[in-house]
Amino acid sequence: MTDLAVKMKNVNKWYGQFHVLRDVNLDVKKQEKIVICGPSGSGKSTLIRCINRLEEHQEGDIIVNGTELTNDLKKIDEIRKDVGMVFQHFNLFPHLTILENCTLAPIWVKKMPKAEAEAIAMKYLERVRIPEQANKFPGQLSGGQQQRVAIARSLCMNPETMLFDEPTSALDPEMIKEVLEVMVDLANEGMTMLCVTHEMNFARQVADRVIFMDQGQIIEENEPEAFFSNPQHERTKLFLSQIL
């Protein structure tokens, strides 16, 4: 029980009449790295957004680090403290400097003294290799740099689990590499990661498991080597033949 970072049991979700998640069962062990792929509209983003309650599920149980997600706002806030998220469009706060973006949540959510929060922020900005940008605004950075700031911002809350929602799909090809490098470092340090991405090389390199979704269901689930070299389901074969 406690060695599970995320447990999803028979999770169902609808947007109005549209059934986006159908009976999803997923156990993520601590320190496990999971890559989720699938065609657009298959519910993969919705799935990881349910884990920190950006989306609400209607049926089933989601248990994150031993805490069950319910309508209780306090529990939701607890879970969000422990679960970091990186978005496709970065979602940095454009009116704050890079440093302020990183220190905001530690100062206001964790009530950390400002100096300590800044020291931690600088530590993580160095880890994503952009400490020199600390006093600029997000609008002055390139896409790849912004995404690395977004990763640093999440890390400043010292999360146990990180969710990545297509972190490289809005980036120019030359910038994808720098973001993936940071993510690989993070994986090697033992972070629990759930990552929606189509970067198959990244999946081969770090994933413990690859999950393929279509029409709101998990279609296939396997170790990366087996998944790519020997897909079982027809839909998976078709998908892989189109993207590789």
Place this chain on the structure above:
Amino acid sequence: MSEYFIRSTMLDAKQAPKSNVGIVGWLQKNVFSSPLNIILTVVGLFVSYMTIKALADFVFFNAVFDATNGQECRPADGEPGGACWSFIQVFFKQYVYGRYPTEELWRPDIVFILGAALLIPLLIPKAPFKAVNSFLFFVIYPFLTLILLSGGDFVITGFFIPFIDLFGKTQGNFIFELSIVTALICAAIYFFGKSVGEDMKSTMLSIVVVAVIIAVIGLMLSSNFGLEVIETDIWGGFLVTLVVAITGIVLSLPIGIILALGRQSKLPVIKFLCVVFIEFWRGVPLITILFMAQNMIPLFLPEGGEAVDNLLRALIGVTLFASAYMAEVVRGGLQALPKGQYEGAQSLGLTYWQMMVKIILPQALKHVIPGIVNTFIGLFKDTTLVYIVGIFDLLGTVKATIENPEWIFPLQAMTGYVFVAFVFFIFCFGMSRYSIFMERHLHTGHSR
């Protein structure tokens, strides 16, 4: 297919053509680019010349600066004549203070000087001590102004509970009633907390603090500082214009923000109340509201309703009217923000209010600075409507002096109105320029 190309030498940048740069280039591109534009330029210059000449003649060249009565302001036969600034000079004091007693004018003077001294550093982004400065301007200064201008010594007897009258009509009764209400609220919260199984100590403590603050304010307003009490119906002139405008401006923004957030709320009752409030105040003309405030507030308050001050009623009317407009402006800003900003804030574990105060509102308000200042300027000019309900603001005072029998000359009304227009223009134009300055100051590179 066989031909291919590889660049061997890189090209150097060339000089731009003359028609593209410099004054000549600018004129060619912007003023004389086509026959139609040449005609428009010439016509525009001509119209500007006529307007400016007429205005300059009236204001400077034909104006009278040293008259002692209306007779001397009359233009000679056949002359077009101009403004008579002596007329403005003679009544200037009245335009600023209305009928405020002469020996007490030091009180509004202190209010003016203190207001400017607190406001100017607040408007300069680089000036230090912003927190202290805002506290002085937004919390201390209003009370000081109220006591200085009116003289304090308000009658506060308590009126929450009509049948309790332990101490007669005194401040003691007010404090007594306040304690009872506070105790009841605290008890209710205690039992509610007990039933939900939560400790409500901090909530109760903050309610007690609020009650103490209310008590202090009440006692302060009702104490006698030895100042002569000056009823608001003899306040007047620009003093009243400023009181109405600044109160409206300072209060309408926070009320508008609360209403805008309420209108976006997921809680249906709050949303409904906010929508009803906004639509009501937006749907009724300001003049109607002012008239209704005059005639209907006494109907709603059966006992002592007439005691609610005339100026206060107008203030409330103007403020709530502006708040409804402000709410819609702010809502526009909230809707312009991408959903990702909310999600980014939520994913970091910020609570609703932290997210609003730190992330959403700073950006939303920045987007709608032009709309906010537009509402402020509209409000500033709308303050002249209080004249309709018998309050003599700047315009009302000028209008009253125009009927003065000693100063009767043909261009008297025009002189007065040009003066009023000039004063209003200075303030509105100042707000407009400041908003542009603020927009540039807050710009942080392209958003997202």
